[in-house]
Amino acid sequence: MQAEHAVVEVIDDRHGYLAAVEAIRGGHGPIAIDAERASGYRYSQRAYLIQIFRRGSGTFLFDPPAIGDFAELNDVIAGEEWVLHAASQDLTCLREVGLNPTRLFDTELAARLAGLPRVGLGTVVEELLGVHLAKEHSAADWSTRPLPQSWLVYAALDVELLVDLKEKLADVLERDGKTDIAAQEFESVLARDFVVVRAEPWRRLGGLHTVRGQRGLAIARELWMARDAYAREIDIAPGRLVPDSALVAAARAMPESKRDLAGIKEFTGRASRSQIDRWWAAIQVGLSTEDLPALRVAGDSVPPPRVWSEKNPEADRRLKLARAAVTEVASALSIPLENVLTPESLRRVAWTPPGEPTESSIRDALRALGARPWQLDATAQVIAQAFVEASQSPEQAPDEGS
Incomplete structure (x- = not known):
């Protein structure tokens, strides 16, 4: 059973924010931090709530749109160890408001390295701390104002147990000789930029493969661009205006x-008719443009393994033998295969190996x-050996399985 939680309040003005910064300064130990976005509801991936817990200070929930810049808080906590669960999901929106960690402990990544079978926060907290952590508001629209008290309690609990969880996981990692491995992984997360910029993002439209010809692709492109511009303008998730399937049906x-256009029954969505002029204008551009997209785009990705x-x-x-060898390494380390070496890296080196x-x-x-470095130590030799074996024997290797 989870104990009843005290009433939680949101800090949404500069005076309250600056007072909280001073309180956090007076605390001690790591900074537990989390952020809630409105993915699937809003166009932006900005944080709509930031939660912080520090021993000796307490729990603080901030309203980022109301507060704006968090430079003062960052000055106080930047040099401390930050504890996040699945940091890759939150670092971008934290950096957007001026919160930039320099030391990190990622409890989700640590749980993976520790070999836990499931690594969701609720599951890991229950397994290691014996506390049931309800997750019913994880997909909520956090841009909602005012935020319901039950959501705020959920958000507070997300950080209040993180430091305890970090300590349990650190003990497990030390016991298993994985402390250095974890440190390297945490540094890698901190060094990465998680903002993905795609050359032709419209090509990720679901179902685009069913659109035939360059003219159809041009229509799909213009519809995607019109929807994206409107979604950005009103800060609504594009799929909530007109789903991908509707754009593809029109193309x-x-x-x-x-x-x-209005007569296409598959052309659905809350803005499919209210913005009909916008969509029709996009289709007209697609029908008349001379800038026709290529049917296929040459990328630097390797083919899917099923056709190798x-x-x-x-x-x-090479891939089948090397994957079998790395799988054995992963099993011996009790670390998921994808964390021992990303499947994409293994595929790339198998497709285009070094000369020798x-x-x-x-x-x-x-x-x-x-x-x-730890991944190189664990895999380079067995991959090299697998490649040598592959060159010596053309016989059927074990199934690749992906």
Whole structure:
């Protein structure tokens, strides 16, 4: 059973914020921090609530849109160790308001390295601390104002147990000789920029593969761009205006009039009719433009493994043998395979291996792909050996399984 929680208040003015900063300054130990966004509801990925807990200070919930810049808080806590769960999800929105950690302990990543079978915050807290942590508000619209008290309690609990959880996980990692591994992983997370900029983001439209011809793709592109611009303008998640399936249906139909567009039964969504002029204007551009998109875009990604046996049998053998070897390493370490070495890195080095598959050359190739020193120590030799075996035997290797 979870004990009843005290009433939680949100700090939404500069006076309260500055008073909280001083209180946090007077605390001691790590800074537990979390952020709530409104993914799926708003266009932006900004933080709509930031929660902080520090021993000796207490719990503080801040309203970022109301407060604005958090420079004063960052000055106080930047040099301390920050404890987050799944830091990669929150670092971007924290940095956006001026909160930039220099030392990190990620409890979700630590749980993975510790070999826990499930790493969600509620599950890990229950397993290691014996506390049931309800997660029913995780997908809520945190841009809602005022925020319901039950949501605020949920948000407070998310940080109030993080320091205790960090200490339990640190003990497990030390016991298993994984403290240095965790430190390298945490440093890697801190060094990464999680903002992804795509050259042609419209190509990620769900169902785009069903659109035929360059003209159809041009219509899909213009519809995506019109929806994205409008969603950004009113700060609503694009899919809540018109779903991908509706844009794709319109691109397939290539309507010749606004009436035809309105008559497409698959063209649905809350803004499908109220903004019909906007969508029709986009379709007209798509129908008339001479800037037709390519049917296929050459990327630097490698083909999916399912086609390797036909396209590149040698690479297929390398991948299957190397993946089997790395799987054994992951099992011995009790660390998930994807954390021992990302599948993409293994595929890339198998598809385009160094000229001579030695441990040194594999190390260099994996290091260039972002592998950490501990990953190189764990995998470079077994991958090199697998590549040598693959070149010597064309026989069927174990199933790749992905």
